[in-house]
Amino acid sequence: MHLSYKISIPKPSNHMLNVKISLSEFDFDAPFTFFMPVWSPGSYLVREYSRHVQGVRCFDEQGRRVFVEQSDKNRYTVNCQHPDFKVAPRSISFEYEVYCNELTVRTSHIDSTHAFIHGPSVFMGIEDHAMKDLVLEVEFPPLWSNLSTTLKDISTERAVFKYQASDYDELLDSPIEIGCQETDGFMYEGKEHWWIYWGLLPKLEWNLKQDIEKLVAEVAKVPGELPYEKYMFMAHFAPGLYGGLEHSSSTVLAFDPLKMVNRKSYLDWLSLVAHEYFHVWNVKRIRPKALGPFDYQKENYTKMLWLSEGLTVFMDELFVLRSGLSTVEEYLEQQKTNMNRLLSTAGRKFDSLEDSSFNAWIKLYRPNENSMNSTVSYYLKGGLAFFVLNAWLKPFDKSINDFIAKLWSDYKSHPESGIDEDIVFNIIESLSDKKTRDDFSYLISGTDDLPLEAAAKECGLEIVFEQSLKVWTGLDMKFQAEQVFIDRVHLDSPGMKDEFNSGDELITIDGLRVMKSQWDKHSEWLKPEQKYQVVVARHGRLTELELTPARSPSLIKEIKVLDAKAVSKAFGL
Incomplete structure (x- = not known):
């Protein structure tokens, strides 16, 4: 089978990408099916890329129409033996257009300034066939000067841009930027x-x-x-x-x-860079068994995203610190923020890291107003679980670096297949003991709070809590012009106990009109344990409720350094 792709952008302002797939040296006697991926590796949500496909057609080498029929949402079956279109081709051209006007890292975007091509959103594959040694030709407007990709350049002419992918996976895994970047x-x-x-x-x-x-x-x-x-x-x-x-x-x-x-936001940028770069090893190579080879047409379930993303989250800010790009004080401030976010997520009491991973397809990437009450992020809690593991390895004179080195060594012994939880837990036991293995396994499968204070102490740190004097209603607000609406109601909060709902518009508090421009003043004069009469608009009807705020829950005020040498050793500084 010889398979080649050609993409062209005749008019960038229309956001359209023309795709032509040429197929030869193939058995055309039996029907076969082209498919469009429904998701992207690394982003665990069915995105239905085929919704942007249009104008599907197929021709043989003489330009004769070949029968093609859409068989479901993302699949197109070609039948060269169809009685109304019977042909005996030596090759075929399968063609379509893709609308590309969504600027994210997991979708394609074309406008008058550039084209970003995200493989899974534009390149169809052939079902049940090994797609090897693929050729891609790219045509783009002459005023654009650059094409950037890691695909192998096999161009032989200056004005013709040709690239090679070893297989379909590499084609999808190689983004392309075109323009004057x-x-x-x-x-x-x-x-x-x-x-x-x-x-x-x-x-x-x-x-x-x-x-x-x-x-x-x-x-x-x-x-x-x-x-x-x-x-x-x-x-x-x-x-x-x-x-x-x-x-x-x-x-x-x-x-x-x-x-x-902004300095804080720039550190977020650097952490993002470190996070994605570390994925070269952790995810793209060290990976759960379910994540490669991929099935691009349906969800690929795994309970191990706490390793893929949690470990990476723990390392990203640490890499920035180790690089000398942030200070210990800035790093500890970041960890304080992470810990407070987890402590403010009631869903941690019900959702384990394994369950959070498995349900990523329907929960993490599809949050709603109740998500913080019912789920926990395997990014957030997973990262802090590895903060704990790093501390637990310290008494054995080991660290997270040793853990990663063992993971990498294991990967190299069988790069064709992924790992399971037992391999990870066995590595932990080899670096520590069976109790540490079992304790960490329980952190992953259970819903108990992470022992953050004890882990911090092991690293020469002290977590200091404070009881805020601020009033707490448990109501998160959103604004539309001057109107004030309840966005989320926190579990077991005063707002939930007093039967406020997400979507309620606050009209008055004790007879005083509630407006966005005055919201800070309204929230400032509320007092804990005092009752307030509140009028809300709910589904077009005015409803009277009583609100009794409380004091804000205790959160972390700071993470103190008690032993600078212990901190340096624990975090590899």
Whole structure:
């Protein structure tokens, strides 16, 4: 079978990508099926990419129409023996268009300034056939000067852009940026590392490329080798953007450029870079068995995203600290924020890390107003579970670095297959003892609170709580013009006990009109344990309720350093 793809962008302002798949050296006697992926590895949600497909048609080498029929939402069956369209082709061309106007790291976007091609959202495959040695040709407007991808360049003519993918997985796993994007890079360990970005950046006091280079050196130091020939950091900068998606030899990052002038937000950017880059090892190679080979047409369930994402979350801010790009004080402030977010999530009492992982497809990526009451993020709790594990390894003179090294060694012994929980727990036991293994296993499968205070103490730290004097209603607000609406009602909060609902519009409190411009003043004069008469609009009807606020729950005020040497040893500084 010989399979090649050609994509073209005749008019970028229309957001349309033309796709042509040429197939030859194939048995055309039996019907066969093209499919569009429904999800992207690394982002666990069925995204229904086929909703943007249009104009599907098929021709033989002589231009004769070949019968093609849509068989379900994302599959198209070609039948060369159909009685009304019977042909005996030597080759066929399967063609369609894709509407690309969603600027995220997991979708494609085309406009007059650039084209970002995310493979799973545009490239169909052939069902039940091994797709190897694929060729991709790209045509784009002549005023665009750059094409950036990690696919192998096999072009033989200057004006013809041809690339090769070893298989369908690599084709989908190799994003493409086309336009006039900024390009730069550096060498590390004799390998090219490209830094490219689309969008405008304000003048910054920090050097993005140099900081990325520092992160590469620090992250790569832990596993000890680079499992790629070249690597590409591909970024999109525009207001409101945030996100990242890992690939085997690249990452796509999205960030709000105006936030980068703020030191705290810039540290968030650096953590995002470190997070996606560490995925080169953890996820793209060290992976749960369910995550590769992939089934692109349905959910791929795993209970181990606490390893894939939790470990990566714990390491990303730590890599920034180890690189000298943040201070211990800034790092501990980040951990305080993470811990307070977890303590404010009532769903941690009901949702284990295993369950959170397994249900990512329907819960984490589809949050609603009750999510914080019923679920917990395997990113957030998973990262803090590894904070605890790192502390537990310290008495055995081991650390998270030793754990990662063992994971990497295990991967190299069987790179064709993933790992299961037993392998992970066996590694932990080999670094510590059976009790530590069993205790960590319980953290993953259970819903008890993480022993954060004891873990911090083991690392030379002290977690200091405080009882806030602020009033607490347990009601999170959202605003529409001057109107004030309840967005979320926290479990067991005064607002829930007093029967307030998400979606209620606050009209008056003790007869005083509630408006966005006055909301801070309203919330300031509320007192704990005092009763207030509240009028809300609910489903078009005015309803009178009574609200009795309480004092805010205790949260972490600070994480103190008690023993600087112990901190340095615990976190590999």
